[in-house]
Amino acid sequence: xxxxxxxxxxxxxxxxxxxxxxxxxxxxxxxxxxxxxxxxxxxxxxxxxxxxxxxxxxxxxxxxxxxxxxxxxxxxxxxxxxxxxxxxxxxxxxxxxxxxxxxxxxxxxxxxxxxxxxxxxxxxxxxxxxxxxxxxxxxxxxxxxxxxxxxxxxxxxxxxxxxxxxxxxxxxxxxxxxxxxxxxxxxxxxxxxxxxxxxxxxxxxxxxxxxxxxxxxxxxxxxxxxxxxxxxxxxxxxxxxxxxxxxxxxxxxxxxxxxxxxxxxxxxxxxxxxxxxxxxxxxxxxxxxxxxxxxxxxxxxxxxxxxxxxxxxxxxxxxxxxxxxxxxxxxxxxxxxxxxxxxxxxxxxxxx
Amino acid sequence: xxxxxxxxxxxxxxxxxxxxxxxxxxxxxxxxxxxxxxxxxxxxxxxxxxxxxxxxxxxxxxxxxxxxxxxxxxxxxxxxxxxxxxxxxxxxxxxxxxxxxxxxxxxxxxxxxxxxxxxxxxxxxxxxxxxxxxxxxxxxxxxxxxxxxxxxxxxxxxxxxxxxxxxxxxxxxxxxxxxxxx
Numbered sequence: 163x164x165x166x167x168x169x170x171x172x173x174x175x176x177x178x179x180x181x182x183x184x185x186x187x188x189x190x191x192x193x194x195x196x197x198x199x200x201x202x203x204x205x206x207x208x209x210x211x212x213x214x215x216x217x218x219x220x221x222x223x224x225x226x227x228x229x230x231x232x233x234x235x236x237x238x239x240x241x242x243x244x245x246x247x248x249x250x251x252x253x254x255x256x257x258x259x260x261x262x263x264x265x266x267x268x269x270x271x272x273x274x275x276x277x278x279x280x281x282x283x284x285x286x287x288x289x290x291x292x293x294x295x296x297x298x299x300x301x302x303x304x305x306x307x308x309x310x311x312x313x314x315x316x317x318x319x320x321x322x323x324x325x326x327x328x329x330x331x332x333x334x335x336x337x338x339x340x341x342x343x344x345x346x347x348x349x350x351x352x353x354x355x356x357x358x359x360x361x362x363x364x365x366x367x368x369x370x371x372x373x374x375x376x377x378x379x380x381x382x383x384x385x386x387x388x389x390x391x392x393x394x395x396x397x398x399x400x401x402x403x404x405x406x407x408x409x410x411x412x413x414x415x416x417x418x419x420x421x422x423x424x425x426x427x428x429x430x431x432x433x434x435x436x437x438x439x440x441x442x443x444x445x446x447x448x449x450x451x452x453x454x455x456x457x458x459x460x461x462x463x464x465x466x467x468x469x470x471x472x473x474x475x476x477x478x479x480x481x482x483x484x485x486x487x488x489x490x491x492x493x494x495x496x497x498x499x500x501x502x503x504x505x506x507x508x509x510x511x512x513x514x
Numbered sequence: 515x516x517x518x519x520x521x522x523x524x525x526x527x528x529x530x531x532x533x534x535x536x537x538x539x540x541x542x543x544x545x546x547x548x549x550x551x552x553x554x555x556x557x558x559x560x561x562x563x564x565x566x567x568x569x570x571x572x573x574x575x576x577x578x579x580x581x582x583x584x585x586x587x588x589x590x591x592x593x594x595x596x597x598x599x600x601x602x603x604x605x606x607x608x609x610x611x612x613x614x615x616x617x618x619x620x621x622x623x624x625x626x627x628x629x630x631x632x633x634x635x636x637x638x639x640x641x642x643x644x645x646x647x648x649x650x651x652x653x654x655x656x657x658x659x660x661x662x663x664x665x666x667x668x669x670x671x672x673x674x675x676x677x678x679x680x681x682x683x684x685x686x687x688x689x690x691x692x693x694x695x696x
Contacts, residue, residue, distance in 0.1 A: 169677035172684065173662050180659055197684040200691060203634050204656040206554035207641060208564060213546055216568050220542060223575055224535040 168194065176201060327393045332400045333358040342391045342398035360399060420458055420502045423494055430459035430491040430503050438485030438509060441477030445513070449474075453482040453509045459491045461500035471506060482509040525583050532578055541588060542571060548589050551634035552596050560657070566603070570596045593628055633691075640690050648683035651676055 172194050178185045179201055190198065333343045336359035343358040392400045423429035443449075454472035457465045465486060470479045486507055494503030524544075531537040549570050554563035573595050581591060641652055654665045662680065666673040 169674065169681050172681055173677045176655065176680070177661065180656075197681070197688050200637060200684060200687050201656075203551075203637050204641070204652065204687075206551070206560065206563065206634075207638060207653065207657050208550050208554070208567075209560065209657055210653055212564050212567075216546075216564075216571060217539065217542060219568065220538065220571060220575055221536075223572060224538070 172197060180205070327400075332392075333360050335360050339398055343400050344392065420504050421494065421496060423503055423505060427496045427501065427503060428494045430463070430494045430505055432489055432507075433463070433492050434488075434490040436485055436488060438478075438481040438511075440511065440513070441481050444476040444478050444511065447476065448513055449476050449478070450512050451478070451510075453479050453511065455482055455486055455507045455509065456504070457486065457507060458502050458504050459493055460502050461493050463491045463493050463500075465489055465491065474511065478509075478511050482511075485509070521585070521587065524588050528578075528581060528583060528588055532581065535575065535578065538575055538578065545589050545592050546571075547635035547638040548631050549592050549596055551638060552593050552628075552631035553600065555630070555634065556600055566596070566599055569599050573599065590628065593631065636694055637687060637691060640687050644683055644686060648679050648686070651679045652683050655680060 168191075171190060175190050175194055175198055179198070183202065183205065334357075339359050341356040341358045343360065391398045421427040451474045452472070453470065453474045455468055456471040457468040460466050468483055468487060470483065473479050474482075486509065493500035494505075495501065524541075527537065527540050527544075531541055546567075550563065550567045553566045553570070554560070557563050557566060570592060574592055577595075581588075641649060644652065650669070651665060654660045654668070655662070660668070662676045663673050666676045669676070
């Protein structure tokens with residue numbers, strides 16, 4: 163039998179023994195059987211890296227001191243500490259470890275870590291210093307106009323008089339209006355008298371302490387400067403509105419019920435006031451200033467009827483409106499009850 | 515005479531390691547295969563053998579300061595630790611799984627057991643001294659349990675060449691083991 167057959171026969175015998183450790187090897191030739199004597203013990207050979215791994219573990223167990231087969235060196239190799247001699251042994255290349263460490267590599271590593279730490283710290287500082295770009299705030303809650311109207315209803319009128327409407331009692335409300343309110347009666351004894359009315363539900367009951375335009379302070383009789391009715395408005399109503407009702411607003415009914423802050427009405431207070439964004443255009447131009455918004459805070463705390471009272475431009479008005487629309491207020495109160503209150507809000511855009 | 519010298523050397527090594535644990539590496543180098551061979555024969559698989567061997571050396575390192583030289587080889591002390599570790603493990607397994615804890619061969623590092631471990635340790639040391647290509651084939655064949663064909667594919671050689679290397683390696687090991695025993 164040639165040598166190739168011996169190799170094959172040994173290989174097959176090993177295959178059988180690996181598959182079944184109890185398999186007999188009696189059927190192989192004597193030369194193979196002799197070689198097979200060592201095979202059972204080889205089955206338990208340790209892994210190639212186990213010895214090294216365990217050595218490293220033992221090194222850790224000796225609290226970081228290297229396990230070395232090299233002859234002992236004086237003091238330093240015995241792990242004794244010499245004050246002031248070598249505070250950073252890795253830097254000086256004298257550290258004891260499993261692998262050699264160059265001092266230059268250790269120094270480079272320290273420098274890189276320091277640079278990284280500095281870079282991250284600078285980033286944090288920059289983010290912190292630019293995070294608050296603008297500071298919008300409610301600087302005042304003041305009345306802009308006593309009869310700026312939100313809501314339905316209201317009306318106005320007048321007779322083209324040179325003076326304002328005289329103070330007096332407003333007419334009652336009716337479904338249809340046959341005669342507009344007027345202060346000056348041309349015919350005191352008409353053949354078919356018609357009572358002046360305002361358009362609105364007849365059951366509408368409003369305070370009627372005065373005749374004529376309730377806001378007028380004039381003592382002389384006048385229907386006011388408006389057109390058809392009493393007051394400065396037009397269209398057969400009373401007041402500054404545009405309709406045949408009473409008060410501000412347009413159409414019939416009564417408008418208003420929006421109070422200025424003060425005189426027993428508390429000012430609303432912002433309780434949720436996210437900051438507006440800066441417009442890209444204004445940021446690029448480093449443009450700063452204050453946008454004043456006029457708005458009504460409803461009894462439920464939501465802002466409504468927003469308008470720009472003082473414009474800044476460069477997209478900042480829109481940004482201010484966009485932000486303030488989302489604000490929520492503690493509503494103003496009158497006699498303990500929340501009421502709609504007209505206020506002004508200053509939104510301050512500043513670049514820091 | 516050589517035994518006396520070896521024991522004297524070993525005593526020096528032990529005392530050095532007791533004063534400086536970093537010197538334990540020399541004792542580890544000299545006894546690793548003995549302990550592993552002793553343990554490997556008595557457990558089911560290689561993972562368990564490695565686990566126990568590690569436990570023995572960690573224990574030995576922990577208790578090195580308490581070792582007292584009485585003229586016996588350091589290996590005997592290590593094998594005693596190994597036998598106790600095996601016995602403890604078997605007792606734990608018996609409590610948990612119900613297998614028999616009575617195994618005198620595990621509980622006592624008797625001389626015949628030490629001789630057997632010595633012989634196997636010699637074989638493992640001889641494997642380490644084989645030519646690199648032969649050693650690699652032996653490790654792949656018996657540790658990884660790969661076929662000659664798989665080893666040939668991995669190493670980019672012919673299957674016949676792998677079988678030849680395997681044959682030569684076993685021939686060398688058998689020859690040296692025999693000369694050692696004689």
